[in-house]
Amino acid sequence: MAGVLLVSAAVVFLVVYQDTGSQLEGEIDRDISGDTSQLLQSLQGVRGKSLAQIQAAAIDYVRAQPYTATSTLLFVLLPGGATASNHPEVFGSLRPQPGETVSEQFIENAEGRRLLVPRIGYSVAPVPDVGRTRIFERRADLGTTQLIAGSGEPLALVERAQHGVARAFVLAGGVVLVLALLASYLAGARVSAPLRRMAQVATRVDAGDLGPRMEITGRRLDEVRVLAEAFNRMLDRLAEAFSSQREFVADASHELRTPLTVISGQLEVLAAQENPSSEDIVRVERLARAEITRISRLVDDLLVLAQAERTDFLRVESVDLGPFVTDLWDGLTLTAERRFELGEIADGSLRADPDRLAQALRNLARNAIEHTAEPDGVVRLDVRPLAPDRVSFVVSDDGPGIPEHERERVFERFHRTDSGRTRATGGAGLGLAIVRAIAEAHKGVVRVRDAPNGHGASIDLVLPGFHRAEVSSGRR
Ligand SMILES: Nc1ncnc2c1ncn2[C@@H]1O[C@H](COP(=O)(O)OP(=O)(O)O)[C@@H](O)[C@H]1O
Ligand SMILES: [Mg+2]
Incomplete structure (x- = not known):
């Protein structure tokens, strides 16, 4: 944060600093070129006169606008080294002013002499007692005399403005930087506090304690x-x-x-x-x-x-339902003495694992056999097509049925109803859990349904992947 702020403040500072400088310089340039033009304008009155007359006119003009720290420096360079200026120091008054040493005066004189060398157009030069000065010079021809008129304004103003900008930036920038650092520290601490608490919980969980939970704070979409x-x-x-x-x-x-x-x-x-x-x-x-x-x-x-938890649990193939169900049922009828009924079988084939499907149906039929009386308890299987591509296997019986509150739980592992528990023949309570595992592996469902005539149990296994037989092939 501090780094980014510092860099952006520096960029803004540079732009403002440069812009302030070039704006003020532009104004100065306009001023001094205008002043030079006016000076030349005023000398048009002595066009064609002698050098001495021209010099006198120039001196009159510039003296009328004496130089002060905030006004414009005006000067005229005439042939033969003659000059006129509203700032008497510029071209070397030889005596030092009060408070100036001889060597300072010497340097100023050297600076003044350098101004005698014409520099047409804009330039920057040191001017005695003024400092760095922006100067504009123009050549003019007054008929008899060639001269150079110039004016200048000190750059101290620009420098002062730029120093002001710099000072303001350092001050404001420092305050803003401190505030931003403080704010970002507080914001960071606020954001990371819940994360730190979460990390503590995660560490405890990682160490084997599943008990702790994370504290839920903040807005809902946080x-x-x-x-x-x-x-x-x-x-x-x-x-x-x-x-x-x-x-x-x-x-x-x-x-x-x-x-x-x-x-x-x-x-x-x-x-x-x-x-x-x-x-x-x-x-x-x-x-x-x-x-x-x-x-x-x-x-x-x-x-x-x-x-059943593994991905290679099923070996799916196309199962022709007619022969598959008939064979299965024939085998089952041999295992017990009951009234076995097989309804009409949906005509077509099913994408399924035939071994697992047979196991599921056998588990259902075995339960029905276990819960019905010998020899005329009814055990029935119906295989009906369901739109769009599903098939329903319903195993029903006329036994005691499954009570309403047990209908979900009978599919849990090792769950037996009380009547199932007392039976010596009963299994361990895994039969229906296996049926459900097989159904889910086929992306199907199994559930206990209401018995068709009010008593007995009816369990419905619904699997997808059924294809109706072509009508032309007819019934077997
Ligand atoms: N056809 C049925 N009629 C009545 N109760 C049933 C029937 N099928 C299952 N149940 C009840 O559901 C429970 C779970 O069945 P299951 O998972 O096959 O276990 P198990 O047969 O080993 O007891 C059984 O204890 C039984 O009481
Ligand atoms: Mg069973």
Whole structure:
């Protein structure tokens, strides 16, 4: 700030200084050329007269306008070294004036002699007792006599004005510079104070403490405030992600521990017997195998959820919906005793990963099977096209249904409703979380819908990327 101010003040100063000088000099130049013309004008009256007469006329004219510090110096140079001037000192009065030393007078005389050398036009010369002087000289021909008339004005006025400008600039510039420095320091401190507080918070967060938040101050569109708000939101999300991660690991460990406890308990029972019967061995083996299956399924589910975050989760291809859904459904009907119903299937193909899609539909159907009674509970699948390019898979059943307040939460990892928790057959609560992960990977959605006839559950998986079959190809 100080540097920029100093440089700009210096530039302005130079311009004003120069401009003041050249303006005043311009005025001086106009004055002295006018004065010279008037002098010559007055001498026209003695045109053709003798040198002595001309000199006398010139002396009369210039004496009538005696030289003072603020008026114009007038002089005439005549042939043969004769001169006339309104300032008697100029061309060497030989005696020193009162208060002047002989050597000073000597220098002044030398300056005066130099004025005797004609310098036609504008020039600057030192003049005794006057200082640097702007001089204008013109040659004139009065018939009998050639002469040079000139006038001059001291440059001291210009110099005084320029010194005034310089003094004003140094004074005002100094004050302005100090004020500007003070103001910029205060402004800088004001702007950087919230940044310093933010830096403190960021350092604490960096050290591992997710607790502190940035103080929100300032106007709504203030960049610092926007930054603080964004940072706080990021911290909120980080803290949330960390805690959900912790919860997830804790839930997963808990789910794994239960079957492991069962297996180790059974093995202990078996080991406590000296001579276990073969029935006991078979029983324990069957129990252990069931628990190991549970563990494997849980690990598989965890793996799928972990992979779902990756970009190469899906292997998308064109899936011909007719055969795909029929095959899937035929396989499912073999796994349980229910009234399986398959509605009309949208005719066309879907851009999807067939393995993941099958997994999602199997999870939905398995839930429906788990929540319906054997043998005539209804488990139904409908595959309908939706405009513009989506397709909806609805798995519904006539079981107890999903209560309104659970409809969002059933998709959370490890979330089970109370009825799901008591069931021995129930999973770990990852089935619907996987369905949602697969739906989102396909840029689709899954949600619990109102059951069509007031009871039972109905879950709708909607995926984009559906292409209707050409009408001409007809139905399969
Ligand atoms: N068809 C359904 N009818 C009633 N409740 C269901 C149905 N599908 C899912 N649920 C409830 O949603 C919860 C979450 O389902 P899910 O994620 O598949 O976990 P899990 O089947 O392992 O319990 C289950 O505990 C269950 O209570
Ligand atoms: Mg399930």
